[in-house]
Amino acid sequence: MLRYHRWVTKKNYKHKAWSFSFNSKLVLLCNAIIIVAATLFFYFLERKNTLALEKGFNGEWVTSFFMANAARSAGYNSIDLSFVGAPTIFLIMLLMWVGASPGSTGGGVKVTTVALSLLNIIALAKGKEFIEIFKRRIASESVNKAFAIILLSLIVVACSFFLLIFTDPDKSMKALLFESLSAYTTCGLSLGVTPSLSMGGKLIIVVTMLVGRVGMLTLLVAFIKNTMRRNVIFPEEKILF
DSSP states (O other), X not given: OHHHHHHXXXXXXXXXXXXXXXXXXXXXXXXXHHHHHHHHHHHHHHTTTGGGGSSHHHHHHHHHHHHHHIIIIIOOOSSOGGGSOHHHHHXXXXXXXXOSOTTSSOOSSOHHHHHHHHHHHHHHHTTOSSOEETTEEOOHHHHHHHHHHHHHHXXXXXXXXXXXXXXXXXXXXXXXXXXXXXXXXXXXXXXXXXXXXXXXXXXXXXXXXXXXXXXHHHHHHHHHOOOOOOOOOOOOOOOOO
């Protein structure tokens, strides 16, 4: 590269330092934490169960790493989910709900949304009014949006799960909850009940996938956004908690 630049431009090549943006650093940090934590949890939860079938120590860790990442959005599974323990099922559902990174095609509420919510809790516990990370202050709008996305996701999953209980009462509640969460996060994992769902249950799954893919907050903004702006500022009040 240096020789080519000298031959073509007849000038010395000057390398310009390239720095990561704030969002890139936050996404990389969040993904590093969740990948390491999820891999460790999966390994220690399943090392005496499904991982015992893997060949060797390396195979166990590779499977743990793969499942910890696939559960977040890929939808592939290298082990039969019907044989994993209940704590591992809960871990997979949590990973599906967290999802991938913003700007990607992955589902879930996104890692930065969960990170902002946790950082806001820590900031409140410390008595701070703002979230500060990487020598930057997070805008209040981003924090409000993060909590709205989390609350709306829980409402949609709860409604989908509640309706599935009525349409498919013969299925286990664990499988239906897993199905609802997987549909909302568009992950694709299942405990094997998807083909046997009733027509109403399948329709609920389709609608849940659509809402999860588009985003409930996006749908609300599209349908109920108030285009009329009023130049009025009401007095401020504090709510008791």
